[in-house]
Amino acid sequence: MDYQFDFSLVLQSLPVLLRGLLVTIELWIPSIVIGLSVGFVLALARLSKRPALRVPSLFYIELFRDTPVLIQLIWFFYAFPIMIGVQLSPFTAALLGLALNTSAYAAEIFRGGIQSIALGQWEGARALGMRHAKILRRIILPQVFKRMLPAFTNRAIEVAKMSSLASVLSVHELMYQGRLLSSTYYRPLEILTTVAVIYFVLIYPGTWLSARIEKRLAAKA
Amino acid sequence: MGEPILRVSNLQKWFGDHHVLKGIDFSVEAGERVAIIGGSGSGKSTFLRCLNFMEVPTSGAVALDGKEIGRPHGKDGGRRYPESELCAVRERVGMVFQQFNLFPHMTVLENAMEGLVTVKSMKRDVARDKAAKELEKVGLSDKLGAYPGRLSGGQQQRVAIARALAMEPEILLFDEPTSSLDPELVGEVLTVIRQLAEEGRTMLLVTHELGFAYHFATKVIFLADGVFHEIGTPDEVLKNPRQERTRAFLDRFTEFAF
Numbered sequence: 204m205d206y207q208f209d210f211s212l213v214l215q216s217l218p219v220l221l222r223g224l225l226v227t228i229e230l231w232i233p234s235i236v237i238g239l240s241v242g243f244v245l246a247l248a249r250l251s252k253r254p255a256l257r258v259p260s261l262f263y264i265e266l267f268r269d270t271p272v273l274i275q276l277i278w279f280f281y282a283f284p285i286m287i288g289v290q291l292s293p294f295t296a297a298l299l300g301l302a303l304n305t306s307a308y309a310a311e312i313f314r315g316g317i318q319s320i321a322l323g324q325w326e327g328a329r330a331l332g333m334r335h336a337k338i339l340r341r342i343i344l345p346q347v348f349k350r351m352l353p354a355f356t357n358r359a360i361e362v363a364k365m366s367s368l369a370s371v372l373s374v375h376e377l378m379y380q381g382r383l384l385s386s387t388y389y390r391p392l393e394i395l396t397t398v399a400v401i402y403f404v405l406i407y408p409g410t411w412l413s414a415r416i417e418k419r420l421a422a423k424a
Numbered sequence: 425m426g427e428p429i430l431r432v433s434n435l436q437k438w439f440g441d442h443h444v445l446k447g448i449d450f451s452v453e454a455g456e457r458v459a460i461i462g463g464s465g466s467g468k469s470t471f472l473r474c475l476n477f478m479e480v481p482t483s484g485a486v487a488l489d490g491k492e493i494g495r496p497h498g499k500d501g502g503r504r505y506p507e508s509e510l511c512a513v514r515e516r517v518g519m520v521f522q523q524f525n526l527f528p529h530m531t532v533l534e535n536a537m538e539g540l541v542t543v544k545s546m547k548r549d550v551a552r553d554k555a556a557k558e559l560e561k562v563g564l565s566d567k568l569g570a571y572p573g574r575l576s577g578g579q580q581q582r583v584a585i586a587r588a589l590a591m592e593p594e595i596l597l598f599d600e601p602t603s604s605l606d607p608e609l610v611g612e613v614l615t616v617i618r619q620l621a622e623e624g625r626t627m628l629l630v631t632h633e634l635g636f637a638y639h640f641a642t643k644v645i646f647l648a649d650g651v652f653h654e655i656g657t658p659d660e661v662l663k664n665p666r667q668e669r670t671r672a673f674l675d676r677f678t679e680f681a682f
Contacts, residue, residue, distance in 0.1 A: 326478060327525030327584075331539035331591060332514040334507065341542055345529045423529070423571055 213397045216384050223380030230366040235359050237302035242309025249314050267307035273368050276300040280372050297369035305362050312354045316347035349420045356413040363406050427490035429454045435484035437470055444470050446650035457621055458628045459637035462647035468630045472597050476517040477510045518593035522600040524580045526572040533568040536587045558586040562616050578609030582616055598629040638662050646670045
């Protein structure tokens with residue numbers, strides 16, 4: 204093998220890649236925020252005694268978890284407009300797909316977390332006269348967050364990488380720019396390695412921070 | 425001579441096909457201390473838990489100060505219990521659990537304050553003072569900032585007692601409060617409970633500590649097969665039981681006496 208690495212190309216392409224990174228972040232952070240919020244509500248519906256809440260949430264969760272994300276993104280861009288008559292921009296379709304997909308996984312993380320909290324916690328709070336919503340908010344959820352932080356972190360990492368699928372809809376995020384440059388310069392190795400490094404630099408601080416928080420929460424107990 | 429503080433009429437509890445409580449009639453006067461003893465599966469915990477509606481009776485009624493809780497529903501003595509009414513009952517009837525059920529993400533002080541702040545909507549500094557006072561009473565003033573996970577079982581149970589006391593309940597229920605404790609820690613909890621007894625509090629205690637029951641209770645109940653098999657003073661039930669079944673139950677406790 205007599206391959207000549209050309210990393211000067213990398214330095215040339217950085218501005219383009221960093222612009223892509225910005226779009227990736229614009230997809231990533233809102234997806235997590237929306238995904239967690241919607242996921243929480245979904246989890247409560249999933250745990251509800253009322254079938255009118257439980258059954259649709261179950262259906263939603265399985266739909267988003269058991270089908271490929273790529274198809275979900277494509278569907279939001281091409282099929283959704285046919286149904287509601289509104290054409291979403293590629294970015295919006297990608298964001299919607301990522302956020303709702305995340306919400307399905309987040310719902311299961313919340314549900315598992317809530318169900319893993321010992322019944323005694325509910326009883327100790329109820330015996331004081333606390334109502335269901337208060338118990339959830341003050342006693343159960345704080346313990347759920349602490350317990351499920353690793354699972355939530357995992358999910359956040361996945362979403363960051365899943366955002367690369369938006370390139371299929373021609374959203375100009377990091378992967379799109381990377382693949383465009385690769386084919387333009389016929390240097391996939393250097394370009395895509397750089398893209399991988401950028402993803403790493405993006406994601407790692409989050410996991411480090413999460414580990415720090417985990418440690419601090421554990422020290423309290 | 426007023427209304428008994430607590431009265432139970434024909435209390436029945438079914439868990440599916442299992443008939444656990446088979447029609448209990450009972451009343452408690454203010455200041456009484458009732459010890460409930462019995463074998464496992466006798467229904468004693470279920471009975472206690474019906475008094476603050478941790479379990480909801482299948483039929484029959486519980487009355488506090490003469491007022492029956494819930495509303496009649498259906499033809500066979502069933503009742504409907506709105507959540508708000510049950511929450512109000514639980515502010516007046518406190519409970520201490522076998523497994524403590526402290527909140528691990530809160531400090532000792534925060535645990536003791538929680539009911540005051542969240543249920544009674546007390547201002548935090550007022551609640552803090554009240555909680556600290558109760559924790560001093562149970563001998564844990566030096567542990568206010570500690571987390572439950574760092575405390576011994578006996579200390580955790582004392583926090584649980586302080587947490588229940590802070591709510592100023594009219595009646596205190598103890599569901600086998602020392603059954604999860606290492607034997608050497610049992611004494612510190614029983615000492616606290618005896619202190620409460622000396623204050624004239626109305627208490628019901630489900631326990632296997634027969635010696636403590638003998639010294640602490642004004643009335644002892646032996647529950648078997650979902651009914652009150654024998655009821656009387658500690659001397660009557662624990663020293664001179666009339667029923668053969670009671671005698672047999674008590675004998676098991678002295679089997680390995682030395």
